[in-house]
Amino acid sequence: MTTLTEAATATTFATRVVDRVARGLGRFSRRGFLVQTAVVGSALAVDPKGYVLTPQTAASTVCGPAASCSAGYTVMCCTINKGVNGCPPGTFAAGWWKAADSSWCGGGYRYIVDCNASCSKCTSGCSGDNICSKGCWSCGCKCGSSATCDQRRVCCNAFRYGQCNTHVRCSGGVACRVVSCIAPYKWANCTTTSLTDNATAEHSAPCLPRWSAITRKYVALGGEGSPLGVSTGPERAVGDGRGRYVTYQHGAIYWSSATGARAVRSTAITWYRQLGGPQGVLRYPSSDMVTARDGKGWIQLFEGGAITDSPQTATHTVSLASYRTWVATGRETGQLGYPVAERVMGPGGYWIQHFQRGAVADTPHSVTCRVTGWQYTQWRKHGGEHGGLGYPVSNLVVDGSKWLQLFEHGALADTPSSTTCVVWAWQFGRWSALGREKGVLGYPVSDLQVSGSSWLQLFEDGALADTASSATTHVFGPAYRRWLALDRERGVLGYPVRAQSDEVRSGHGQRFERGQLWWAAGDTPWVVRGRVLTAWAADGGASGRWGYPLEDTVVASDGSQHQRFEGGLLTA
Structure with a gap:
């Protein structure tokens, strides 16, 4: 809630600003009014309290003393050089001096460098003071633009202090001035010989940064x-x-x-600006650019991510959930390594980002997941997110010496008794319905094996199979182990065509292409096939007078068949 005192203060502040503008303008043109009010705005931004409370002009707050052309001083280079606090083209650093107690350098020394014109048109007149004739100068004498309060002289004053670029024997007059809080001999081709003019300590222009946390950082760098x-x-x-x-x-x-205050430079600034700078996904920088943990690349951290590079990778950004996962796994020296691509958005809310040794991804149906190391290599071998497995939808699940990783359309798995195996979409659906690795089949121990129109995939304690004449089914437990002993689909039984059934007295049975397995509770599964199977089934099977088999069907050399059952010997 605004108090009456606050309201009065605000009104007084605004009134004094308007009065100051009105008094300062006198008779003015429309352009003059716009220029002067812009100067007032700059003064308020630079030193609002000082401008309002201290008798002075807006121009003196922004541009300092002696800012007019008639004062005799030279313009600041940024005023005529598109904001750049450096010598413009056609000029060079020719000499310097310092001024003490400058507020623009935190109360310390401020250094002013003269940028003199070159003798680009001729060299006449250089024999005396080493200043060529004005007709030879690369610029002409004039006053600064009335569009700014820095209306000091441009390329008028014909002298040179001479401590910089001493190899240039002849020069024109002073075109403009560069200012710094660092001695010029530390950053320009200048000697340490020093001159002093404290009257210039507060000379400035709207295009120069004032002393602040940012300038302190700049000086420290x-x-x-x-x-x-x-x-x-x-x-x-x-x-x-x-x-x-x-x-x-x-x-x-x-x-x-x-x-x-944090510096963003080099390649990082390009990426940062492309991503919206501090108002983009990365937000503000939280560190300077530093050497990466491996001592090879570099990294810069931001509130919302990082920009990084290495000799083996190009510059890339990591942000949002990718960044959180990357940090949690050790950043550039962790499981993932450096990013090798930007985060890529797919249709329907999918996204993925690849790194040297892995990837981080998310889908509308999963949390953020990573795939790394050997699993990443195998996944990429099968086409990565564009292949049959699709995006990862789980992190790596380790169970002792076994592991499993789930994807949109399948899984990768490994056990001590097998190589890394792939379970594709259709098989994955059936395997999942049976409880996946925790179910009756266990972990996969083979890839999909296709033979004509039939296929088979083996698991630790079972198999999934399909034929042209049957639906997908599974065999597991004692039946699976007996089927393996009988040479699987290559043996007398062929592929399984029906799932295992529960029969009388807790027994079980399962059908295959060329026969069946039947067993009583606690007994071995026995093969029943051929004419014996036909006769036994016609007589009620395990529920009939013959009961469960006690051995496999025997085929004699003369082609006859017989088999012992609980109810006796059946011959066919």
Whole structure:
């Protein structure tokens, strides 16, 4: 709730601003009004309290003293160089001096570098003071633009201090001035010989960053001699109510109260800007660019992710759920390694991101999952997310010396007694219905085996099978072990064609292509086939007078068949 005192204060503040503008403008044109009110806006942004409470002009707050052309000083380079605090084309650093107690450098020394014009048109007049005739200069003398409060002289003052680029014997006059909080001999081709002019300590322009947490960070990184290069504009608000930033030739420094001032440079700044900068998915940087944990690549962390690179990979970003999984598994030195691709969105809410040794993925039907190591290699061999298995829908499940990983349309599994096996979609559905690895079949121990129109897949204690004349069925337990001993589908029984059935007195039976297995509770499954099977079944099978078999069907050399049952010997 706003109090009367607060309302009065706010009104007084606004009124004083308007009054200050009105008094400062006097008679003005429409363009003049726009320029002057823009200067007032800059003054309020730079030093709102100082501007309102201290008698001064908006121009003096933003541009400092002696900002007019008649004052005799030279314009700031950023004013005429598209915001860049560096020597414009056709000029070079020619000399420097320092000014003490500058608020623009936190109360310390401020360094001013003259950018002199080159003698690009001729070299006449260089024999005396090493300043060529004005007709030879690469720029012409004029006053600064009335569109800014920095209306100091451009390319007018014919002198040179001479501590920089001493190999250039002849030059034109001073085109503009570069300012820094770092001594020029640390970042430019200048000597350490120092001159002083404290009157210039507060000279400035709207395009220069003021002293702040961002400038302190810039100075700590080496200022103009850092990988960022020179500033290309003033400090600005991000626009989200959280932070501010300054742009440089090769990057930017962003600040928020939560993260502090952090530099984003080189390749990272390109990716960061493409992703929306601090208002994008990565949000504000939470670290500077640092060497990665393996000592080979680099990484920069953000509130919402990271940008990273290595000699073996290109620059990539990791964000959102991919980033959380990547961090949880050890980042670049963990299970996944460096990212090798960006996060790719698929139809229907699917997404995936690949890394050196794995992938992180999500689907509308699963939580975020990862596939790594050997499983990743096998999955990629089968086409990855575009292959028959589809996206991973579980993390690796380890059970002692066995493991299993589920995908949209199947699974990968391994046991000590088998190689890594694939269970494809149709087989996976039946296997899942039977309880998967916890069910009667156990883990797969073979890949799918296809023979003509029939197929078979073996598991630890069972099998799934299908033929042209039967639906998919399974064989397990004692029947499976006996079937294996009889050479599986290649033996006397062939493929299973019906699931195991429960019979009288807790016995069981199962049908195959060329016979059946029957056994009483606790007994061995016995083969019943041929004419014996026909006769036995016609007489009621296990429920009839013959009961359960006590041996396999015997085929004599003369073609006759017989078999012992609980009820006696049946001959056919």
